[in-house]
Amino acid sequence: xxxxxxxxxxxxxxxxxxxxxxxxxxxxxxxxxxxxxxxxxxxxxxxxxxxxxxxxxxxxxxxxxxxxxxxxxxxxxxxxxxxxxxxxxxxxxxxxxxxxxxxxxxxxxxxxxxxxxxxxxxxxxxxxxxxxxxxxxxxxxxxxxxxxxxxxxxxxxxxxxxxxxxxxxxxxxxxxxxxxxxxxxxxxxxxxxxxxxxxxxxxxxxxxxxxxxxxxxxxxxxxxxxxxxxxxxxxxxxxxxxxxxxxxxxxxxxxxxxxxxxxxxxxxxxxxxxxxxxxxxxxxxxxxxxxxxxxxxxxxxxxxxxxxxxxxxxxxxxxxxxxxxxxxxxxxxxxxxxxxxxxxxxxxxxxxxxxxxxxxxxxxxxxxxxxxxxx
Numbered sequence: 001x002x003x004x005x006x007x008x009x010x011x012x013x014x015x016x017x018x019x020x021x022x023x024x025x026x027x028x029x030x031x032x033x034x035x036x037x038x039x040x041x042x043x044x045x046x047x048x049x050x051x052x053x054x055x056x057x058x059x060x061x062x063x064x065x066x067x068x069x070x071x072x073x074x075x076x077x078x079x080x081x082x083x084x085x086x087x088x089x090x091x092x093x094x095x096x097x098x099x100x101x102x103x104x105x106x107x108x109x110x111x112x113x114x115x116x117x118x119x120x121x122x123x124x125x126x127x128x129x130x131x132x133x134x135x136x137x138x139x140x141x142x143x144x145x146x147x148x149x150x151x152x153x154x155x156x157x158x159x160x161x162x163x164x165x166x167x168x169x170x171x172x173x174x175x176x177x178x179x180x181x182x183x184x185x186x187x188x189x190x191x192x193x194x195x196x197x198x199x200x201x202x203x204x205x206x207x208x209x210x211x212x213x214x215x216x217x218x219x220x221x222x223x224x225x226x227x228x229x230x231x232x233x234x235x236x237x238x239x240x241x242x243x244x245x246x247x248x249x250x251x252x253x254x255x256x257x258x259x260x261x262x263x264x265x266x267x268x269x270x271x272x273x274x275x276x277x278x279x280x281x282x283x284x285x286x287x288x289x290x291x292x293x294x295x296x297x298x299x300x301x302x303x304x305x306x307x308x309x310x311x312x313x314x315x316x317x318x319x320x321x322x323x324x325x326x327x328x329x330x331x332x333x334x335x336x337x338x339x340x341x342x343x344x345x346x347x348x349x350x351x352x353x354x355x356x357x358x359x360x361x362x363x364x365x366x367x368x369x370x371x372x373x374x375x
Contacts, residue, residue, distance in 0.1 A: 003027045004272075005072040007059055007105070008079030009052070010045055011038060012223045012230075013122070013215070013264060017076060018049045020265040031068045032079070033058040038224050047222050059101030066108045074118045074272060077105060077199065080192070083229030084126060084318065085365070087188035089372045098191035099198075106202040116208055118278070120271050121199040123214040124192035125176070125257070125285070129183030131323035133171035135164035140174060145185050146321065154313040160250045162321055173255060173289060173322035178214070178281045178329055185318045200279070209278035211271040216285030216325050220261030220349055225358035228365035233258070233346070235362060236296055237353050240303045242360040245310040249319060249375070252293030252311050257285040257324035260340035270334040277334060285325030286338045298343070302350040317374045 004021055006014050009030030021028050030052050034042050044054055057064040059079045069075065081087070081097040102121075109116060130143045143162045161170045184190040196212045203210030219233040228235060236246040267284045271277040296309040330336040340348075369375045 003029070003072040004074050004076065005029045005031060005068055006076045006078060007031045009076070010034060010048060010054070011078060012220075013218055013261060014076070014078045015045060015047050015222050016220070016261050016265050017268055018052050020269055022049050022051050024269065029053040029055060029068060029072060031055045031057050031059070031065065037227055037229065040226060045222070059104055060096060062104045062108070065104055066112060069105070069108050069116065070112060070114050073115050075105070075116060075120070076268065077102065077119060077121045077195070080122070080195070082188070084186045084188045085316065085369050085374060086229045087186050087191070088318065088374055089368070091187050094187050094191050099194050102195045102198060106198055109208060110202060110206060118209045118211065118272065119199060119203055120211045120213060120268065121195055123196040123212045123281070124189065125214055125216045125283070125323055125325065126186065126189035127182045127184050127193040127196070127214070128176050128180055128323055129185045129189070130162065130320045131176040132174050132180055133162045133322065134174050135167065135169055135171040137169060138164050138166045141165070141171075142181050142183070143171070145183065145318070148315045155251070157251055157253060160254070160321060173324065175287065175324055175326035176283070177326040178283055185320060196281070204279060211277045211279075212281040213267060213271060213284050214281065215264060216257040216259050216283065218261050218264050219258055219345065221352035225353060225356050226361060228361040232256070232292060233295060233299065233349060236299050237303075237350065238358040238360045239362055240299055240305055240307060241353065241358040243305065243307070244360055244362075245307050246296040246299070247310045247312060247362065247366070248292055248296060249312055249314055249316045251313060252296070252309065253291050254319070255289035255291050255322045255324060257288065258290055258295070258342055258345075259284060259286045259338060260345040263338045263340055267330065267334070267336050270336055274334055280333065282330040282334070283325040283327050284330065285327055286342070287325050287327040288342070289322060289324040290342060298346050299350065302347055314375055316369065
């Protein structure tokens with residue numbers, strides 16, 4: 001299983017995975033359409049390892065994708081349109097790329113003579129929706145998605161938090177395990193859920209080992225700092241580099257799970273090389289909740305800027321309050337353990353960003369959300 005195909009491999013995580021695989025003597029082919037939202041220059045990024053074979057192609061192009069599949073032994077399926085907010089009004093685009101593109105891949109695996117021995121799909125924590133919470137009185141429950149309305153109480157912390165549906169008390173987040181019910185809160189989340197479920201189904205049907213890796217908030221070098229629909233750390237750094245305050249929705253105390261890209265690459269290679277991963281679903285995160293406000297404050301401090309985050313106390317439709325990973329399963333079965341602390345990782349990210357291009361398009365992206373009544 002030495003020949004590896006990475007769809008979407010010119011992207012942030014894919015480019016790091018290329019390096020990790022080549023270090024272990026795998027032969028890597030990248031199949032990527034170089035979407036201008038991610039690759040504004042429309043050319044292969046300079047960071048891509050020069051030992052990679054590159055094919056410019058779109059997963060919606062059945063014949064081109066088939067040619068790439070048939071010459072490889074294993075597939076990492078990373079190709080996807082990314083962006084929760086944008087997916088709520090560019091619905092056809094996200095469904096076409098994420099679902100129809102995946103359908104092409106699976107159709108090829110079901111109908112063509114191939115040598116694929118494993119398929120690893122990049123799933124998403126967004127498919128969980130709200131993470132589980134615990135009420136001290138009533139126990140653990142999976143909350144419904146919030147539907148908040150503006151009013152005088154917006155600045156109160158209690159307004160934003162999850163309430164127990166039985167007793168009304170504020171509840172506290174607990175880690176989301178792989179068995180947690182999926183409750184997708186955006187078109188993007190739905191498409192990632194469909195990617196995971198269809199890959200699992202076809203893999204089991206045709207005896208092709210499939211592994212689903214549910215990535216949480218991955219951060220690190222090479223993430224586009226000019227794409228306002230990418231991860232929050234990249235968006236914040238772009239704002240800070242341009243001397244603009246990071247903009248934070250709600251009260252800033254909503255939490256996420258931030259995991260270093262190098263740790264994600266190790267998880268991917270463990271999934272590739274271990275039979276224990278076959279037909280399994282794994283959370284890939286750090287297993288620790290961190291508030292969005294804390295991320296902004298750390299990045300500002302590391303950047304040495306005199307900037308104060310802008311807390312809007314506004315609700316972005318579909319946003320969840322808390323979600324972080326229970327990573328006991330991937331630790332137990334694959335021996336995975338995050339190695340880079342958040343402080344060290346963010347420091348490395350800021351160091352890299354000093355030389356990276358960062359065009360701040362946040363305001364235009366925010367206006368799009370406002371025009372669509374999503375904020």
